[in-house]
Ligand SMILES: *[C@@H]1O[C@H](CO)[C@@H](O)[C@H](O)[C@H]1NC(C)=O
């Protein structure tokens with residue numbers, strides 16, 4: 001960063017200087033200065049920023065909005081972005097929903113807590129200050145932070161006659177309109193710090209309709225397909241600047257050819273009502289999203305088997321992006337559980353490296369493999385937010401190094417060897 005400070009200051013003026021000095025203080029910040037953050041766009045299978053391919057070395061911290069509400073926990077947000085920036089990470093995926101639970105953003109249908117909206121405003125501004133963009137997820141298939149179950153409860157409370165299934169989230173017209181009210185409120189929210197509406201804010205990398213949508217009550221996949229089409233169209237009718245993805249786990253469904261179905265971890269996985277290729281092909285969907293969880297998919301397998309399987313899974317989805325979809329593919333969650341028998345941290349290093357290598361090989365050839373997001377990072381003192389995947393990067397030197405190396409080689413693809421050397425020779429040696 002040091003080499004480019006001169007230009008940077010002149011362009012940005014005093015206000016940003018102060019922020020910049022603050023960020024750099026005591027640490028080498030590993031980010032290429034963007035005088036003005038631009039929107040991430042797409043050209044075929046590539047993400048593009050300022051005319052050059054853009055890659056994601058990313059992570060998940062689902063808790064950012066939640067922690068930004070109250071003053072005592074707020075510093076964790078800045079600390080997390082500082083840590084991400086030091087590792088050269090480019091995008092953070094986080095929840096932009098909290099429906100009906102503690103510190104809810106949406107307290108009841110169409111009613112929002114301004115305090116929590118201000119917290120989300122802060123998260124966005126803080127990310128931008130650290131040169132990091134956000135992939136914001138808009139709903140949860142799971143119950144965590146409300147999810148589709150909460151929407152269904154709300155409808156019951158209003159006396160709307162529903163089928164008993166939680167999947168009425170996807171097909172009930174009243175619930176669809178609840179969700180659209182939330183979408184519109186969020187997309188048109190004016191950030192109280194920056195004055196920018198979310199739909200016009202380039203610090204937002206993209207929107208994700210839902211975390212891990214499944215609609216098991218309709219295994220044909222038609223119900224979920226219809227919901228995605230309607231909601232994707234609705235988002236685009238308000239916001240044409242941001243990219244949009246579904247948030248799928250990536251299972252191949254009924255319309256996929258047999259050789260693709262054979263890549264699923266088991267036959268059951270094609271019956272969940274999602275259908276990776278069909279869902280991701282929808283024209284308003286700009287890129288595909290895939291999750292990677294070998295521990296829950298291959299319960300009794302050895303580490304080597306898991307890594308082998310995961311390579312096949314990741315390669316198969318990148319190939320879909322290259323040939324069928326002609327869109328970038330992001331692995332928006334990947335993780336290895338510490339509850340495995342004989343777990344050792346070196347297993348995670350091996351697993352992560354296998355994912356990173358495949359992404360890099362694809363990116364090097366201008367393929368659809370555009371990046372991956374670790375599930376999940378935290379900062380110190382957040383045990384109650386942990387699951388069996390959480391990592392505090394500063395406490396895991398070999399992992400830290402691995403992630404930084406991935407940032408470095410992806411930065412070389414984007415910026416060229418000379419530029420990376422010139423700016424970051426101490427980091428990317
Ligand atoms: C998109 O990519 C193609 C192939 O690399 C290139 O020829 C074209 O100029 C790009 N279009 C834009 C708008 O960048």
Ligand SMILES: *[C@@H]1O[C@H](CO)[C@@H](O)[C@H](O)[C@H]1NC(C)=O
Pocket residue numbers: 143149164165166
């Ligand atoms: C809906 O989800 C909740 C939470 O997972 C569960 O308790 C409830 O039984 C579900 N309802 C139906 C009808 O499946």
